[in-house]
Amino acid sequence: MKAPAWATAPDTQGGRLQLVRGAIEPSFLQLMQWDWTVQRLIFPKDHLQLGGVACRVEGCRKTSFKFAMAHGLCDTCDFHWQDSGLPVEEFLAKATRTWRYVGKDSCRVGDCPRPCKSSGEPFCYAHLHQQRVSGFSVEEFVQSPGVKGLPSFGICVVVACDREKDYDRTPYCMAHRNRRLVELREGSTTDEEMWRRTTAPVTITDEISLKGLPELLIAEVIFGLQERTRSGAKTKDHSLRPLCATARRQGAPSLTEIDLAGPTRLQHQLVATFTASICRLSATPETERRKDFWDLKAFGMNGGSIRFTELSQPWLREATKAWAVQELPLHRGKRAHTTVQCGIRSLARFSESLRLQRADQGDDMLRLGRADVVAFLHRMAYLHEQGLVSADGRHKAVTRCRQALHRMRSLGLTGPGQPLAGLPGDFVLRSEDVPDEAEDSEAGKDLPAEVMRQLCEQLDTLDAIAPPHIRIAVELIIDTGRRPQEVSSLPLECLDADADGHPVLVYDNHKSHRLPISPSTAELIVRQQEAVRARFPKTPPTELALLPTQMRNPHGTKSISENLVGTWHRTWATGLPEFHISVLVDADGRRENKRVVFSKEKVFLYAYRHSYAQRHADAGVAPRCCKSSWTTFN
Known part of the structure; x- marks a missing residue:
């Protein structure tokens, strides 16, 4: 059996390094194309949590993470598209993007290791001069019998860099040579040797170089990324790269030694989650x-x-x-x-x-x-x-x-x-x-029919401020009278039929319950089931949630929380127009109906359950047997 990649790496950091490195799964190293000799993480483009999709603009090498927008544009191209004011397809037909060369691509001459000048002039300087003198096109010059590769000028001396130098009289690749010149012009006082050890590598989309970092810190980053991915969280290369740059700049031997006084909130979060995962390795009760x-x-x-x-x-x-x-x-x-x-x-x-x-x-x-x-x-x-x-x-x-x-x-x-x-x-x-228990105040928590009607008429406005599954959750709570927790935790396969073929909601309240529901409520559930299956086609339906959360849920198995539904519902209800109800009052000896304002503080999720029960009680019908729906007020 072949040893995992990390097993062949030198161990000089003691027990903590062995503990962390031993917990890294070979399958995760394979996923990230990790090699201890190259020390570069490559984020897979097609991974739900680690990757994205290639930007649709011709010539653009960046990645788009805006899955929900369905435009498929990277941040830069998305900015240019919005600035153009054109429909997205018309913009894509016209847009092209020429990338600034950063010295990664090699000369087009087959066996020449020297970097090319640019994407438009894909030869090293020597071969570019020869091509211009010859008058040949790129393809003609490459196929010329006398054109041969030239010896390498060596690798850039920046510790984190693995790029070829483009000139024999400089110790740096073109990108780091230019970066050093800019910093010197701006008055940098960093020692040359220190700069070579601490400066960051040139950014490559979907890649992070860990070259030059201590072995323990490398292992901690890889293991932390593995566990964060396992938890369902999304981590993109542009999120992790600044943390690696901070560690390199500070010369930190471990994640726990990074000075977090200056880094961003995201770097704080990554360090916290990574170190928490590492602490669990040795934690016992x-x-x-x-x-x-x-x-x-x-x-x-x-x-x-x-x-x-x-x-x-x-x-x-x-x-x-x-x-x-x-x-x-x-x-x-x-x-x-x-x-x-x-x-x-x-x-x-x-x-x-x-x-x-x-x-x-x-x-x-x-x-x-x-x-x-x-x-x-x-x-x-x-x-x-x-x-x-x-x-x-x-x-x-x-x-x-x-x-x-x-x-x-x-x-x-x-x-x-x-x-x-x-x-x-x-x-x-x-x-x-022990003080007396609070008096039962269930009476009065139900909402008047007039208020329910006004709420149902405004349900479309909930879609404008909240994710679609929030409105579905609220509708199901209104229609079924179930507790918010019971609705938010519904499995995908929660719809069944009774002996007569009428729809039944199957929900869990410590044990399985079956509630007859209206056809309109059943249709709402069916539409949501179809949307969830389309979003998570690879997950077995028996494992899917009817209302999957959007946080750390790449496979759709985790349900939204009742607190999330309650928060969105409160925001929505607070922003609605004033509710009015008719009250019978005595005015100058005459009884008349007067319109008064109904407090929005009384509109909360659990009030729908009381309203459901009260409505059926008034009608002399057992709530669990009624197939009608509050949304009939619409």
Whole structure:
């Protein structure tokens, strides 16, 4: 069996280099056409996350990433097209682009290694002179029997460059010679040797040269790119190239040594995601639980994180970590960790109360008592009265704190050598301390029929501000009365028929449910299914989402989040004209209808569920059996 490419590379960086390089998959190296001797990443053009499509303008060598626009133009050509004011096809018929030569193409004479002058004059200077004197055309000169290749002038001495020199009296290729002259004219004081080590290579579309970078940093970049691609994120060559240039300029031996004071936000993001992937290689539950920020992949979960940074008291932070370790395995589902995170946020409220109301900021656990518990209860009541915490939020925060603190005691964390050893016995939240649960306010959350009619009439305006699948999600919530989370997570194959052939929506609410729906709603689903299949033709339909997210989702298997739908819906509803409803009032002894404004604050996604249920209740029909649709108001 042939050894992977990285196995033949020299190892001089110790255990970290071996760890990172050993985690790079040979298939990914093959995808990027990586060779340790050449040290150049080549981004595949046809890859959903790493590539693009060739610009449609004749002579243009750049890549277009604007798949959604379907024009197929690179940024530069797209700018010229918009500036021309012509239809795109007419622009393409006229447009051509001549590339400035940067010294990469070799002389057209077959065995001549010297670089050509330009794309229009494809010979080195010596052969170009001979061709001009001969009067031959390019093809005639190349085929002349006496024309032979000339010896190379050598490779440019810039460490990151692998281009041929075009002249024997210069140490540089043409591009770096010109770059150095410009910098000297501008007053550069960089030492010549330092400049040769730190200057960037000449940019080539779809390629990144890592030549001259330390081996560890090279391995980190390749592994980080591999894991970022695996996560579904898109990374283009023009996004990664500036980070490599920064590392080369600073002489950083590793990603962790790059000074991020000057780089852009994108470089910060790349370093963060790359280093996080590297840290996971050696992370275990035992090492992760000692940190204040947990990457839940170390605990065998699909993803997510938990923070303990808002717990300022060391004893409370350590006890909460011990509690969280025990709680995580007790919850199931993709978002199981959110339950634990909610408990931590509630404990953070408790921590904040101790910090604000005690002289020692709550750091001395042995001095705590019942008075501190009462102070926390008073603070939560104050926050509620000030409108900073809802009645429901207050109830849940106190309840979760009580449950967590009680659980900590039952786990033995107050025993000798434990984080809560010596915690006073009266430092507890009692059952009577929990405030009353918020009164049931379900009544009144449904929207009047007049408001529903106005909303349905404005659905087309949602398409103007949001992606198409947002409008579809909103329509399905209105039509079916399902929870936003149930609609946003629908699989592609969610449409079925009952025994009579009527359409049925199959959705998941911890177990499979079947809801009769109207033919118009079924048609909406069918159109979306066709669009998703066309967008992701290579993914099996059983794995596709009906409403796939546009973020880190190259195969269409991830659904949009209910929060995303809610955010777009709130933006849309806020921008709509005022809603008006008719109210019967007494005016001078006479009853008459008066038009009043209906608050937009009452128009939220969950209100459609209440409206659906209320409408069917008023009609004496079980909501799950009704096949009508709110959009009949249209």
